[in-house]
Amino acid sequence: MQLDTRKILLVHPLGYSAESAGSDISRMANIMPPLGLASIAAYLEREHFSADIIDCYAHPDSDAKISTYLQAQRPAWIGFSCTTSSFLDAVRLARLAKSILPEIRSVFGGAHVSALKGQLLNDYPAVDIAVIGEGEETLRELMAKGFDQAATVAGLVWRNAAGGAESNGYRSEALELDSLPFPAYEKLAGYPEAYTLPLFNYPKAPSTSCISSRGCPYACTYCDRSVFQRTFRHNSAAYLFRHVKYLHERFGIRHINFYDDQFTFKRQRVEEFCQLMIDNPLGMTFNCAVRAEHIDFELLKLMKAAGCWMVSLGIESGDEELLARHRQNANLDMLADKIRLIKKAGIRTKGLLMMGLPGETEESIRRSMNYVFSLPIDDFNLSKFTPFPGSPIYEKIHELGDFDEDWEKMDCMRFQFVPHGMQKDRLEELFILFYKNHFQRPKVLLGYVAMMWKSPDSWKRFLANLGAFLRFAKSNDRLGEGKS
Ligand code: B12
Ligand code: SF4
Incomplete structure (x- = not known):
């Protein structure tokens, strides 16, 4: 047949x-x-x-x-x-x-x-x-x-x-994003319940992730932009609002995580979108990721009024010299000021960090810890640097340390790359120490208690999987024992 x-x-x-x-x-x-x-x-x-x-x-x-x-x-x-x-x-x-x-x-x-x-x-x-x-x-x-x-x-x-x-290379013409139909969410079995944002990253369920732009004009050394390259195309505010409304009305979505690389890159679009959310209340909230250069207090206040619950922001490292090797505008004071503005606007902040970049030392890791713990950050994610094909650094990575290019293991949860001067075991220990020190701070613990009413669904999921979380914590504890 x-x-x-x-x-x-x-x-x-x-x-x-x-x-x-x-x-x-x-x-x-x-x-x-x-x-x-x-x-x-x-x-x-x-x-x-x-x-x-x-x-x-x-x-x-x-x-x-x-x-x-x-x-x-x-x-x-x-x-x-x-x-x-x-x-x-x-x-x-x-x-x-x-x-x-x-x-x-x-x-x-x-x-x-x-x-x-x-x-x-x-x-x-x-x-x-x-x-x-x-x-x-x-x-x-x-x-x-x-x-x-x-x-x-x-x-x-x-x-x-x-x-x-x-x-024959890339197509010469990129798609006009407002001409695309909304993604076929209905073709995903169990949507939206089968999909869940990270614990404590949303106030109410069901939640989903959503994309409203493609590409990023920056050129961080560790970032693979082979798909959409160094461009920025985006949905209009009106299209985006229709999309959000559709998710709410058709699937009952109550919270959205915008996974755009640069949600606020076009300020006017975000302003217009927020105004639409304010003028036509859907009772929804959202998270987004930004670069510090593209936020200001006025915009943040508007975002808050429109339902913005959490903003993630790439910090990567608290060592300015190391940062300058890997991204543009490496300015830790500016980053700290922007994080304070996010908090002042009443929005939660999540810092995104990386450990094990080329040039990383025990000293730079300690600087990162001190920097992060000095900021009013509610949550952070520390990933293990992984040199992906397509990222600028991949080309010369073998000159910068030991790289085990085992694709199946390149999930940012293992140190497949160890920078010159560091040992893999020590990186693992410092990684655990970073999290341990974070969770031992009373302010942080209180923050998780507050999640009982700020994100009750997260607590429900956490308790339902408590056994697995304890096993995970115990294995990490053994790893981190006696080290500081
Ligand atoms: C949301 C997201 C996730 C989500 C969902 C992943 C998913 N599959 O959708 C989660 C949190 C699960 C995730 C996990 C990871 N992610 Co991720 N993630 C993203 C992010 C931010 C958006 C993806 C997205 O929805 N894009 C929008 C859609 C429209 O684009 P797209 O998926 O690329 O699809 C287009 C084309 O690629 C192409 N295409 C894609 N698939 C197919 C298939 C066919 C048949 C065809 C013809 C075309 C085609 O057409 C699509 C439409 O135009 C991207 C960065 C980015 N901006 O794209 C990173 C990104 C894809 N993730 C990345 C990484 C590193 C990871 C993790 C390893 C890290 C981690 N621990 O979180 C894991 C890997 C998980 C796994 N097993 O694959 C890297 C991938 C690098 C690489 N070479 O592997 C990216 C590119 C970020 C970056 N710049 O470094 N991720
Ligand atoms: S890490 Fe973020 S800012 Fe840097 S190139 Fe990638 S998407 Fe752009």
Whole structure:
């Protein structure tokens, strides 16, 4: 029987073994919808193709579901969205798909694919086509023209007659974001309940994440911007308000986490959006991420009035010299002033930090701790620096320390890179110490108590998973014992 050339199954891989998924603390705390795949699915459906999504990240153990779908629906295409850590799981699933439907064509997209392009086709026969950059129109055109015409579709990597990878680079025209349909959230099984923001990061449920812009004009050394590059395109305030209202009315969403790299980059857009939220109250709240350069007190007050609950802000390091090696405008006094302004406006603040950057020393880590603990920060996230393909630093990373480039382990929860002059074990100890010192501060503990009424759903989830959290804390305690 023929395969359906107008049908595609879109898969968000799990990225690690399903057996370990149940006890993974980050999964309990944080599961976000795959917005790229949901946007592609909505776009294809509008263009009269058929697209379904299986999200293994939200639903581990989805192999059987994928097999059943392929046997019953017989799509001619299967698509995978890949970060570096999830790419090999996608390759495994592509092999599984080909064992069921040998004629099926696999299309890979996402950050890892946009960064490494042809290398992936050369090394992984299960990858038939890679899409570079944004995927909506490229995939539509590919599905409309067919696999044999791949060379005529801009934004692809394909195999030529000799079997080598060939690419025609990025599409010359980026999409106008207001022309896109809203992501097909309804195609995500269990949405919105199956998706949860990090604990204590939202006041009410159900919550979701949402994207209203693409790209970032900055060039931090550790950041992979291979998909949307150094541009900034955004939805208008009116479109964004319609989107938020739609999430509220159709899915009952009460809190949104805007995952834009630079939510406030265009000040006027944010002003207009906030005014719409104030003039047409939906009873909703939101979080967003900003760069310190793009906020001021007037804007923050307006955001607060519009329902802004928490602002995340990239600090990365409390060592100014180290910071200056990795990002523009490394000014810790300015950052501290902006954090105080966020608090003054009545909004919670979350600092985003990284440990283990090239140039990091025990001294710089201590400076980071002192800096962070001197600020009125409500929450912080400390990730382990990981040099991703596509990030500027990746090119010369081997000159800067020891790098174990094991893609499956590159999930920012392990020190795959150890800068010159540091030891991996010591980095681990200091990492735990950082968190330990944070949680031992009475102000912080009181803040979590206050969450009983500020975010009761978080406490409910926390208590429901208490056993796993205690196991996690105990294992970390052992690691951190006796060290300071
Ligand atoms: C939200 C988010 C998350 C969420 C949800 C992830 C998801 N799959 O949607 C969560 C919190 C789970 C997450 C986790 C992680 N994330 Co994250 N995350 C993001 C963020 C901020 C937004 C993603 C998004 O929704 N973008 C908007 C949509 C529209 O874009 P998109 O997903 O890229 O999809 C477009 C194209 O890529 C392409 N495309 C994507 N998939 C496919 C598939 C096909 C078939 C086709 C044709 C095209 C295509 O078309 C889409 C539409 O145009 C991005 C940064 C960013 N601005 O994109 C980082 C980003 C993707 N994450 C990153 C990282 C490092 C991680 C983590 C490793 C770190 C961590 N511990 O948190 C984990 C990895 C988890 C995993 N197993 O994959 C890196 C990836 C770098 C890399 N090479 O791997 C990014 C790029 C941030 C950065 N600049 O460093 N993340
Ligand atoms: S880390 Fe943030 S500010 Fe820096 S390039 Fe990436 S998205 Fe832009």
